[in-house]
Amino acid sequence: MDNELLKKVRKIEIKTKSLSHQIFAGEYHSAFKGRGMAFSEVREYQYGDDVRNMDWNVTARLRAPFIKVFEEERELTVVLLVDVSGSRFFGTTSKMKKDLMAEVAAVLSFSASINNDKVGALFFSSKVEKFIPPKKGRSHLLRIIRELIEFEPQERGTNIGEALRFLTNAIKKKCTAFLLSDLLDVDQSGHPNYEDALKVAVNRHDISAINIYDPREKEMPDVGLVNITDGETGEQMWVNTSDRKWRREFKEWNDIVYNKAITTLRKYKVDCVSIRTDEDYVKGLVSLFKSRA
Secondary structure (H helix, E strand, O other), X not given: OOHHHHHHHXXXXXXXXXXXXXXXXXXXXXXXXXXXXXXXEEEEOOOOOOHHHEOHHHHHHHOOOEEEEEEEEOOOEEEEEEEOOHHXXXXXXXXXXXXXXXXXXXXXXXXXXXXXXXXXXXXXXOOEEEEEEEEOOHHHHHHHHHXXXXXXXXXXXXXHHHHHHHHHHHOOOOOEEEEEEOOOOEOOOOOEOOHHHHHHHOOOOXXXXXXXXXXXXXXXXXXXXXXXXXXXXXXXXXXXXXXXXXXXXXXXXXHHHHHHHHHHHHXXXXXXXXXXXXXXXXXXXXXXXXXXX
């Protein structure tokens, strides 16, 4: 790892690890409660206990009613689904979408680690570019952060469905997955291309979506004639941003895309928060965690 990259990794680690300890650890613990209830022990039946938890083998052997006691299985497996398509390089404020995604992903990683959860990462464009299987440990987390900073995908398009299908097939036990993306993967009507894959994935895994976007993707200012390049296709075009009709249609189209994405996520009970590149992401993540608690 060269010195410049090492400095970037260290800077993100210091900032996000501190946030995870000070702000997110408790919220995260409350929001993500583990895979379920695991058997702990048996004890004698007490008035009011649920008879469905009776241990009939022990009851028969000891000739007294005994009941199974369960406790929360705390350890989780967390997987970050990170969009590395060409559109992540867009940014008109102090941060590009890519930078914000890296910080948010690092915070989630450290929050999970503080709770003794395993963390993995899946980087996707129009295909699954790289998969880092879930593990524990600081060196593993730093590897994920390093990849968040420097990873160079082979393709520039977006296929969220492909990432969700890979998750469904690669992780057999239920995991907690965070989709970090601008969600710009739609058909000509603005409807998400990934609905079918999402429908399958939510039956196996606990998925939350973090929509990262730049304010200029929602509304274009009047700055005259500008050359716009599509970050994923490389296609260029000149547009007259002084044209009110064009600006109105641009906003209407992006509103349609956003609303259909949110409607689809809610349809499958996927918790979602949208965070702008010019906003403090702390508030957004806290609201996501609190909505689940």
